[in-house]
Amino acid sequence: MSNEIEIGRGKRGRRAYSFDDVAVVPSRRTRDPEQVSLSWQIDAFQFSIPVIAAPMDSVMSPATAIALGKAGGLGVLDLEGLWTRYEDPEPLLKQIAGFDAADATARLQEIYREPIKDELIAARLQEIRAAGVPVAGALSPQRTQEHYATVLKAGVDLFVIRGTTVSAEHVSEEVEPLNLKKFIYDLDVPVIVGGASTYQAALHLMRTGAAGVLVGFGGGSAQRTRTTLGIHAPMATAVSDVAAARRDYLDESGGRYVHVIADGGLGRAGDLVKAFACGADAVMIGAALARSTEAPGGGFHWGQEAYHAELPRGERVEVGQAGTLQEILHGPGHRADGTTNIMGALRRSMATTGYSDLKEFQRVDVVVSPYHPA
Template structure:
């Protein structure tokens, strides 16, 4: 059955769905919430929750990465952020939180013009390692060639290559592009790479040897990619497409499983549940954790696209604060808007629909039921 819609006589388009467009359906069985498992594992690293913090300065500092690791999640440091450009970025984080909206982009471009320092990359990652939690850092594809040796030397456990979109077939007439397959083969740590938002792009990334693929394209709270570039990938369809690529690659490779990580559009607990239902093994969240009292952004949230020197494709947005990092992860919830107790909500949804672990929840029935806010 075709899912295409005629846009005009000369163009047809496939209908795609966001998390707001779908819902999950209870089955014939229910469970006690304490009897379900929300843990997952990638390579040799096991986590008690499927929550990965996005590598954004408003979300992750070495201190919050350590705190999230001790709560059973994974904090990923942005190795191109303020913490690797300045010895003490706190005054600049304070300044960004006070900026007037009309001057925020220009001033952030000035602040982020400071060069990245290899010695600070090592220092920040070693700080996390000293705390005894899993160490993860992220670079964009453009910076990976330049700094990956420093990342590995610092003792990173998981290496993330994250961009608005990452392909295994980047073409450039100006510079030698990163050969992902060769790079991952030669690297001695698991690599998570993305974003990808289509079946074909994800399948190609899986063939490079990546341990995980990030799914998303400019779908986060701080992105303006749709208005600046006209590009958007509704997350429910994107995750389901990439999960299909994972299934087919599992057959093609003779049993190699690549983890699918939803990255974008997950602002509240219900979005987390629906991401897993569409096939995600874990989720990478930004705004949801930027609301923590301890978050470096102090109630503001922004990504690297917000200070791009030539074409900003994001903005600094006010998300406010709603509780501590522990309360956001495990509650107790003091409001019913899905901002607190993300893990508790996931457990409750799994118990209500009768599934005992995340892999089982990927089989839950999903319906198209667009959300109508009150």
């Protein structure tokens, strides 16, 4: 059955759904929230909560990566961010929080012109490793070939290649493109790569040997890809499509399971619930963690798109502070807006619909029910 809609006589488009357009449906069975497991595993690494922090300077510093690791999740440091450009970025982070909105983009571009330093990449990753938590760092596809040797030498447990859109086949007449399949084959660590938003794109990324595929374009509230490039991925449909690619690749490869990680549009607990209901194995979140009192952004949030030297397609946004990292992840919550105790909300939703773990919860019934807040 096709769900294409005629846009005009010469163009048809497929109907796609965001997380706001869908909702989970309780079944005949419920269970106690204490009996629900939120654990997940990728390669040899097991985590007690399915949360990966987005590699964004407003979200992750070495200290917050360590704190998230101790809270059961995975912190991913942006290896192209302030922490690998400056010996002490704290004064700059305070400056960014104080920028006037009108000139924030230009000021960000100025700060991020400082070159990335390999010795700082090594120092930051070693700081995280010394704390005894899993170590993960992220590079964009454009920077991966330049810095990955430093990253591997410093020691990472998981490596993330993250961009607005990452393809298995990048065409360029000017530079040698990153050969993802060869690159991943040559590495000794599991690689998470993305974003992808379609079945076919995700399937190609899975065939490169990636351990996980990021679904979406990241950035969320801080990104303006739709208004700048005209590109948008309604996340409920995107996650469901990539989950279908995971299922088909499992058969094609004779049993190799690639993890689907929702990345974008996950600002509140209900969004996380629906990401797992659509087939995600884990979530990569930015704004939700940027609201913690420990976050480097000081109540503000921005990503790499906000300071692109030639075509900014993101911005610094104020997200405020909702509580400590502990309160945001595990509570107790003091708000009824889905910004605190997000793991407790996920656990309760799974219990209310009768599921005991995340793999089971991927089978929950979903309805299309567009949400129109007053």
